[in-house]
Amino acid sequence: MxxxxxxxxxxxxxxxxxxxxxxxxxxxxxxxxxxxxxxxxxxxxxxxxxxxxxxxxxxxxxxxxxxxxxxxxxxxxxxxxxxxxxxxxxxxxxxxxxxxxxxxxxxxxxxxxxxxxxxxxxxxxxxxxxxxxxxxxxxxxxxxxxxxxxxxxSPLAAPWEIFAANTQKIRSESIGVEEAEFAANQAKMLEGLAQGDRPVFRRAETRAAWDAIARVNLARCIAGLRAAGR
Known part of the structure; x- marks a missing residue:
């Protein structure tokens, strides 16, 4: 379309x-x-x-x-x-x-x-x-x-290109926030969603549809944010 x-x-x-x-x-x-x-x-x-x-x-x-x-x-x-x-x-x-x-x-x-x-x-x-x-x-x-x-x-399970673009959109909304501060805050928030082996999603049906790709996206994004926040 x-x-x-x-x-x-x-x-x-x-x-x-x-x-x-x-x-x-x-x-x-x-x-x-x-x-x-x-x-x-x-x-x-x-x-x-x-x-x-x-x-x-x-x-x-x-x-x-x-x-x-x-x-x-x-x-x-x-x-x-x-x-x-x-x-x-x-x-x-x-x-x-x-x-x-x-x-x-x-x-x-x-x-x-x-x-x-x-x-x-x-x-x-x-x-x-x-x-x-x-x-x-x-x-x-x-x-x-x-x-x-x-x-x-659910946007956590978007294709990586969309996930990364969404992160940049969120960054643009953080008016006046320094890059290091944004990266640290965003990484902390995402780490709270990706703790250990706990599923990201709660319902069995949404977990089956979205959990695996979301975990890959989260790990990749957190690593980038932590690097940016140093």
Missing amino acids: TGATVENADEARRLRYWRRIAEAHEPGAYQALDDAYRQPHRAYHSWAHIDELLTGLERFDSLATRPDLIAAAIFWHDAVHLARDPDGKTRLDRQNVRDSVAAFRRHTILAGSEAQAVEDLVMATSDHAGARATTEHYTGFSGDLDLFVDLDL
Whole structure:
């Protein structure tokens, strides 16, 4: 497929999933997301990332108990993404995630356990390796959380050329961060995902599809980052 054809297919998928959850949001919610994901500084955390996760959800939809809530989490999990606070200090990923949750809360009409489930899914992206379901908001929620985390990590299993390009895109978003600092922080984060023999992905089906190539990519990238950070 040509680039334009792929882009059209991605947008069609995105709008198809949005239509499934549009009634769970206030008017103007999609426009708020569109404004966010088209911000000029976004190289990796853009609509392309959301589209990639929706492609994965479409592939593994049958594993989800509430694919609608997973889709909502996909749309909102990077709604806010800034490298630095207004005072110039490096912004922690966890704060971006919290602010993304706040954006979701402003625009959703979901309430109770459904809204809390989406919030917990989004918050899981602040600690991919350690995130666990502490409350079973509905039967199957813990499995949905595992699937959502796997989807957010699925770019780790991209072909190496794409993986390397994604790393450079993430680097370009780290405005004002020195190369050595970025390399050290990124290597530490990736090492947390590649600990020992522990699988990178949680669900058996996603593990079978993605784990082997992700491990090769992680080892190669970590070695390069450590060399760059010296």
